[in-house]
Amino acid sequence: MVTMPSSVVAELEGTLLRDACTFPYFMLVAFEASGLPRFAALLALWPALRLLELLLGRSGLALRCAAFVATAGVPRAELEAVARAVLPKFMADDVDPAAWAAFGACEGRRVVVTRMPRVMVEWFAREHLGAHDVVGCDLEYSRLRRCTGFLKGGGDEAVTDRVRVLFRDGDRPDLGLGRSEMARSFLPFCKEQLQPPLSVDDDDDDVARRPKCPPFRPVIFHDGRLVRRPTALMSIAILLWIPLGVLLAVVRITLGLVLPIQALPYVAPFVGGAVITRGRPPAPTTGINGSPTGVLFVCTHRTLMDPVALAFVLGRRVAAVTYSLSRLSEILSPIPTVRLTRDRDTDAARMRAELARGDVAVCPEGTTCREPFLLRFSALFAELSDRIVPVATNYRVGLFHPTTARGWKAMDPIFFFMNPRPVYEVTFLNQLPAEATCAAGRSPVDVANYVQRILAATLGFECTTFTRKDKYRVLAGNDGIVGAKPAATAAAAATKPGWQRRVKEVLGFLRFTKID
Numbered sequence: 001m002v003t004m005p006s007s008v009v010a011e012l013e014g015t016l017l018r019d020a021c022t023f024p025y026f027m028l029v030a031f032e033a034s035g036l037p038r039f040a041a042l043l044a045l046w047p048a049l050r051l052l053e054l055l056l057g058r059s060g061l062a063l064r065c066a067a068f069v070a071t072a073g074v075p076r077a078e079l080e081a082v083a084r085a086v087l088p089k090f091m092a093d094d095v096d097p098a099a100w101a102a103f104g105a106c107e108g109r110r111v112v113v114t115r116m117p118r119v120m121v122e123w124f125a126r127e128h129l130g131a132h133d134v135v136g137c138d139l140e141y142s143r144l145r146r147c148t149g150f151l152k153g154g155g156d157e158a159v160t161d162r163v164r165v166l167f168r169d170g171d172r173p174d175l176g177l178g179r180s181e182m183a184r185s186f187l188p189f190c191k192e193q194l195q196p197p198l199s200v201d202d203d204d205d206d207v208a209r210r211p212k213c214p215p216f217r218p219v220i221f222h223d224g225r226l227v228r229r230p231t232a233l234m235s236i237a238i239l240l241w242i243p244l245g246v247l248l249a250v251v252r253i254t255l256g257l258v259l260p261i262q263a264l265p266y267v268a269p270f271v272g273g274a275v276i277t278r279g280r281p282p283a284p285t286t287g288i289n290g291s292p293t294g295v296l297f298v299c300t301h302r303t304l305m306d307p308v309a310l311a312f313v314l315g316r317r318v319a320a321v322t323y324s325l326s327r328l329s330e331i332l333s334p335i336p337t338v339r340l341t342r343d344r345d346t347d348a349a350r351m352r353a354e355l356a357r358g359d360v361a362v363c364p365e366g367t368t369c370r371e372p373f374l375l376r377f378s379a380l381f382a383e384l385s386d387r388i389v390p391v392a393t394n395y396r397v398g399l400f401h402p403t404t405a406r407g408w409k410a411m412d413p414i415f416f417f418m419n420p421r422p423v424y425e426v427t428f429l430n431q432l433p434a435e436a437t438c439a440a441g442r443s444p445v446d447v448a449n450y451v452q453r454i455l456a457a458t459l460g461f462e463c464t465t466f467t468r469k470d471k472y473r474v475l476a477g478n479d480g481i482v483g484a485k486p487a488a489t490a491a492a493a494a495t496k497p498g499w500q501r502r503v504k505e506v507l508g509f510l511r512f513t514k515i516d
Contacts, residue, residue: 006108007171009163009186011178013115015196016103016129017094020180022063022116023049025087026070027230029120032082032223033074036242042069043235063115064151067139071117072149076141079119081406085475086224088124092216093229098198099177100216103129106175111135111166113159115182117151128217135162156185163189220373220466221474223405225415227397238399245399245418248272252417256308256334262315272421277313279428282389284316284359294355295431296385299393300374300455301363303402304329304412306393309424310361311335318359321351323366328410344380351384361391364448367468368403372461375468377452379444386439390451392427392458405475427458 014020023046031039045065052062071079103110112125114136125131137154139147153162163186167173176183176190177198187193228234252271259267268274282295297318299306307320311334319336330337338354340347354360364377381388395402395416402416416422434440438447456463469479 005106005174005192007110007167007173008103008106008175008177009111009113009173009190010099010103010176011113011180011183012121012125014179015177015183016096016099016112017091018096019094021231023066024090024229024231025116025120026066027235028086028090028224028226029074029079029082030070031226031230032086033071033078036239038070039230039235040239042066043232043239045069046232060154064154067117067151068149070149071139071147074147076145076147079139079147081475081477082224083120084123085222085406087120088128089219089222089224090229091121091124092128092219095216096196096198099196100129102175102177102194102198104216109133109166109173111163111173113163113178113182113186115154115180128219130217133166135159135166156182160185160189218371220369220371220464221405221471222370223407223475225400225404225407227399227401241399241420242418245420246414249414249417253332253413257332261311261334264312265315268312273417274421274423275309275312276423276425277428278426279430281314281428282431294357294359294385295387295389296355296381297359297361297389297391298377298381298451298455299361299363299391300459300461301365301368302370302393302395303368303416305395305402305416305424306363307361308333308335309393309395309426310391312424313426314359316359318361319354319357320361321347321354324409326410326412329413332413348380348384351381355385364451365468367405367471369471370401370403372459373464373466374452374456374459374461375464375466375471377448379448382438382444382447382451386432386434386437388432388437388447388451390429390432390455390458392425392429392455394425394459396423396425405472429454429458 010016013022027039027042030042049062049066052058052065110129110131111133112121112129112131112135114121114125114134116136117139118134118136119139121136122134125134136159137151140150140152142148159182163173167189173190174192176187176193177195178184178187179195183195226238230238248271252273255267255271256264265275297307297310299310304322304325307318311318317335319338320333321338321340322330323340323342325333325337325339330339338350338360340350351360351362362381364379364381365375366378367375369375397416397419398421399419400415402412402419402422404412432447432451436442436447436450438444452463455461472478
């Protein structure tokens with residue numbers, strides 16, 4: 001029987017992660033924490049960094065240069081937010097299954113060694129890899145809590161010393177994973193050493209004897225605008241596309257505002273958009289004896305475009321209930337919107353009044369989720385109508401995410417239409433039978449859970465009990481209440497002069513994230 005190692009030390013880049021290159025992660029920090037100018041500056045430096053690494057063998061110096069350009073002057077809180085909300089998704093997508101099987105099977109102390117600054121890695125290593133310690137260099141900060149861009153504590157000898165400190169009293173790690181020059185400095189200290197590539201194609205007997213590791217914890221909530229990992233070539237493509245993408249977004253949005261909604265399906269293919277429809281949408285109805293005339297469409301919440309795509313397919317008026325929609329998005333919306341207050345009685349009255357006038361689209365999750373998971377459904381919709389039609393919505397984009405928790409929400413529709421070919425999928429399910437609604441005596445919570453399950457099954461998603469608060473606590477450090485800010489951010493905003501705030505708002509587009 002194969003015994004599980006009680007302690008493991010593993011290199012992150014090139015071992016736990018397939019790709020040993022750190023450049024895309026610094027590009028993500030540059031884009032999300034500072035904006036397009038710093039992103040372009042770091043990309044312009046890439047040839048020099050490759051020259052240092054390949055021809056001169058100075059990979060450490062190249063990393064320090066990239067770290068300086070990406071982080072110098074960035075507030076510490078902003079850098080920590082990017083490391084918590086943006087980087088884990090890209091790291092999780094690059095995890096090597098064989099390396100995770102060896103690392104995750106460890107019963108005791110798990111140590112991750114990284115060449116990147118610890119602040120960029122620590123959240124992912126602890127929350128998703130289950131690491132107890134992260135060994136790497138640290139960024140220096142000024143008295144104003146801004147990054148100086150300089151690193152401290154790097155070097156192979158410093159890494160080895162820190163690993164030895166973690167294992168005192170003559171104890172040594174049972175397993176070491178790594179392949180780089182830095183890994184060779186701590187691997188001799190481990191009892192057993194493994195170097196990538198690690199094979200997972202063993203025979204059945206080996207698989208049966210291999211220690212089982214827990215499932216890898218997926219990233220459910222993540223932020224940031226970039227869909228693809230910003231390698232050098234992808235970054236060039238993004239920079240070249242942005243001017244054309246902005247022009248294309250303006251054309252698409254203008255057509256949506258000017259043309260009648262019945263004409264949009266015929267125009268969309270000529271501007272690169274597509275809406276895929278499955279199922280049979282219900283026909284419009286008229287009220288009898290004063291009963292509501294509208295259908296209550298219960299949609300999954302992928303982006304703020306969900307009700308728009310629904311109205312696009314139906315070809316008729318559909319009111320969308322919203323809570324934190326920006327004023328700009330309301331102005332650009334081709335369908336009517338009903339702003340909610342988070343007061344249950346007030347919101348129920350507004351939605352009933354809107355149902356009396358026509359169809360209403362509601363997203364009970366209360367916030368968007370990018371991954372194949374559905375958040376917990378609010379049960380309020382089940383109390384409002386017995387004519388409930390579940391609608392499974394999903395989308396595909398190539399370059400930019402059209403949702404954000406930390407950034408400037410008014411840019412969400414623009415980023416959606418900046419993609420080369422945005423595609424929406426709208427799947428109509430059958431109207432809930434009377435016995436599945438509150439009219440048959442079922443509780444609103446049971447109805448909401450039932451609708452969540454059938455929508456998840458249609459999309460191949462997984463149901464969760466996470467809520468809006470859970471998402472915003474991870475991504476933005478607040479409860480998702482409009483106007484709420486972390487204490488440190490609110491204190492800093494209170495001390496800013498008015499002229500500085502106005503100038504930064506004007507420059508907000510280049511930064512791509514809201515400046516507090």
